[in-house]
Amino acid sequence: MxxxxxxxxxxxxxxxxxxxxxxxxxxxxxxxxxxxxxxxxxxxxxxxxxxxxxxxxxxxxxxxxxxxxxxxxxxxxxxxxxxxxxxxxRAPSVERTSLTVGILASFATRWLAPRLQAFSAACPRIDLQLRPEIALADVPGGEVDVAIRYGLGGWRGVHAQRLMTERLSLVCAPSLVAGRKRPREPQDLLRFPLLTSYSRQSFEWDAWSRRFGLDLTQSQQVHLHDYNIVVEAALAGQGIAMGRHRLIARQLASGALVEALPDARLDHSRIGWWFVTPKGNLGAAASAFRDWLAEAAKEDALEPTH
Structure with missing residues (x-):
């Protein structure tokens, strides 16, 4: 054969x-x-x-x-x-989705960045493209898919869901208020430069001063471009900053920053971090990111004030 x-x-x-x-x-x-x-x-x-x-x-x-x-x-x-x-x-290829997020640089570096690995593990098919912007990005016009913003909410033409409120108190380097220089009441703060970041409305300073009876018209204010710069200036002893506790928890815990008036904390029902989306139905990637943010925010609960 x-x-x-x-x-x-x-x-x-x-x-x-x-x-x-x-x-x-x-x-x-x-x-x-x-x-x-x-x-x-x-x-x-x-x-x-x-x-x-x-x-x-x-x-x-x-x-x-x-x-x-x-x-x-x-x-x-x-x-x-x-x-x-x-x-x-052949096994089907895994489809990946890109999600462009408008975000403040301070929130991106001080809150979101340490949690990105957890997000990647929870949503491995979503690639986040972070776009730091001072002003609110054009969410309805498609400049970004979604945004994370700080403020009171109520922006026109978008849907805003609050992720978490913010706790505010005035913070600075320990050396700035050591010994006899330590302020005893809100009026004593006028002896120091007040460090502020860019905002169309100074809502956090306005809310804090109304709550604790401080007239800011005679204050010496130093206007800085971004909240990250405000924090660095405060760490360097350049003045007193409005402390957003969600973003400066590590500096407060280490003592690099201290509260100038520890008993003057403001927990405002509306001031906080918001998830901003176009009106209408969300895509799957945006919905997954929103849900993950909501869970991460729950885990970042603030200690009760005394």
């Missing part, structure tokens, strides 16, 4: 199929990421194994012989079957 001859090498068949389909050794070489001479060598091996010429070599082109045309039809069909079979068996 005669044994069937073995099939030609797969490399030779791949080179032939590509060259016959493209009618070009050089184009086949580019597709297969090999040299043109390698394609030519594999086809010569195949022709020697089959004992027939598959191509007519011309000066600037190649053409299939009648044997090449017949063989290409079979080889091409075989490669198509392999491709389809592989597609059916």
């Amino acid at each position: 005669r044994l069937p001859r073995p099939l030609p090498p797969l490399l030779s068949l791949r080179a032939f199929e590509a060259a016959a389909r493209l009618l070009s050794f050089s184009h086949a070489a580019q597709e297969l990421f090999v040299t043109q001479s390698a394609v030519s060598h594999q086809i010569q091996k195949l022709e020697a194994d089959l004992g027939v010429a598959l191509f007519e070599r011309r000066t600037r082109s190649v053409e299939l012989t009648s044997a090449g045309v017949a063989y290409y039809a079979r080889v091409h069909d075989a490669f198509e079957l392999l491709r389809l079979g592989t597609q059916e068996v």
